[in-house]
Amino acid sequence: MPNIVLFSGSSHHDLSQKVADRLGLELGKVVTKKFSNQETCVEIGESVRGEDVYIVQSGCGEINDNLMELLIMINACKIASSSRVTAVIPCFPYARQDKKDKSRAPISAKLVANMLSVAGADHIITMDLHASQIQGFFDIAVDNLYAEPAVLKWIKENIPEWKNCIIVSPDAGGAKRVTSIADRLNVDFALIHKERKKANEVDRMVLVGDVKDRVAILVDDMADTCGTVCHAADKLIDAGAIKVYAILTHGIFSGPAISRINSAPFEAVVVTNTIPQEEKMKACPKIQVRC
Numbered sequence: 041m042p043n044i045v046l047f048s049g050s051s052h053h054d055l056s057q058k059v060a061d062r063l064g065l066e067l068g069k070v071v072t073k074k075f076s077n078q079e080t081c082v083e084i085g086e087s088v089r090g091e092d093v094y095i096v097q098s099g100c101g102e103i104n105d106n107l108m109e110l111l112i113m114i115n116a117c118k119i120a121s122s123s124r125v126t127a128v129i130p131c132f133p134y135a136r137q138d139k140k141d142k143s144r145a146p147i148s149a150k151l152v153a154n155m156l157s158v159a160g161a162d163h164i165i166t167m168d169l170h171a172s173q174i175q176g177f178f179d180i181a182v183d184n185l186y187a188e189p190a191v192l193k194w195i196k197e198n199i200p201e202w203k204n205c206i207i208v209s210p211d212a213g214g215a216k217r218v219t220s221i222a223d224r225l226n227v228d229f230a231l232i233h234k235e236r237k238k239a240n241e242v243d244r245m246v247l248v249g250d251v252k253d254r255v256a257i258l259v260d261d262m263a264d265t266c267g268t269v270c271h272a273a274d275k276l277i278d279a280g281a282i283k284v285y286a287i288l289t290h291g292i293f294s295g296p297a298i299s300r301i302n303s304a305p306f307e308a309v310v311v312t313n314t315i316p317q318e319e320k321m322k323a324c325p326k327i328q329v330r331c
Contacts, residue, residue: 043123045088047113049097051106052316055130056096068093072109080105082112088122095125099133100292100315107133107152111159118160126163127156130314131262131290135170153177167314168261168289187289187312188217192224194310194330195257199285205255206230206281210272218259230256232272245275252280262290263309266297270304277305290314291327298324 047068048056060067069085095117097110110127117125137148149171156164157180164182169175175182195202202225209218209231222229230249256276263269263286273284284306291311293301301309301324310328311317321327 043090043092045086045091045093045122047084047093047095047117049095049106049109049113051101051109052096052098052130052314054316055098055313058313059096059128070113072113080108080112082109082116084113084116084120088117088120090121090123093117093122093125094128096128096130098314099129099131099135103133107155111155114156114159114161124162125160126165127161128165130167130312131292132166132169132174135174138171138174149174150177167312170261188221188224190312190330191221191259191287194287195225198308199255199257201255201283203227205257206249206251208232208249208251208256208258208272208276210234210258210260210268214260217261221259232275234268234271245271247275247279250279251276253282254280255283255285256281258284258286260286260288262292263288263297263311264292265295266293266300266304269309270300273304273306283307286310287330288312291317291320293317293320293327301326 045068046060046065047070050072056067071083071085073081075081095113097106114125114127134148134152137146140147157178162180164178167185168187169184175184199205205227207218207222207227207229209215211234212231215231218229230247230251233246233248258269258272260269269286276284286306286309288311292315298320306326308328309326310330313329317327317329
């Protein structure tokens with residue numbers, strides 16, 4: 041595969057190595073470090089002149105540091121005369137700040153899009169954007185990949201009662217996602233209407249649909265503090281569901297998330313590997329990673 045150079049940022053080296061192994065490539069040489077004043081320094085260790093460069097950096101961990109590292113890596117490759125730079129961002133940072141929901145609120149996802157473009161990115165590859173309109177924030181090509189095929193495969197391989205399951209969205213915003221999966225499985229779907237008093241805190245939930253005596257599968261694009269998905273699991277059990285699973289693309293799992301999952305009535309919480317999960321899987325045996 042000529043003229044392709046693949047670099048890894050520091051956010052998710054394991055994923056970068058898996059991509060390199062699948063493509064039969066060696067990861068490019070790059071050194072990232074910080075000066076004593078915490079400025080990020082990136083040194084590209086090989087020629088990229090005329091090359092098609094791909095940089096893998098997920099929006100997780102120290103998000104601001106990793107975002108800045110990505111911008112510097114893009115710019116370093118661009119001014120080193122690479123022919124094209126593609127930023128592979130499995131979990132897009134600031135994706136939840138995609139609109140003005142109150143006066144004087146920022147649209148930070150648009151700001152990140154502008155920064156990536158100005159840094160010199162020619163192409164963005166990401167996965168299950170929190171809001172698909174983020175693609176419209178860019179004037180460059182954006183590929184938004186979907187975890188749906190992996191979700192369908194996992195359900196059929198790991199849930200024996202999947203033909204009697206019901207796919208549930210933990211909020212109204214995910215209705216399109218769950219209807220698509222339910223249609224592919226030829227099963228019913230339900231959704232939960234939630235009201236928030238403030239960010240990361242759910243006030244109340246209303247279940248729309250019948251889950252009695254059925255296996256309920258919660259599907260969402262991401263889970264952060266897991267307040268919503270754990271409340272939803274309790275709601276489904278109270279409504280008569282016999283088992284509850286959660287399938288999430290981006291398992292952020294910050295703050296009290298792990299303790300909440302351990303206390304919640306989940307059979308399993310399945311996530312993709314867009315974010316490293318090794319430490320969280322040790323603390324919570326319910327978490328499984330589906331690549």
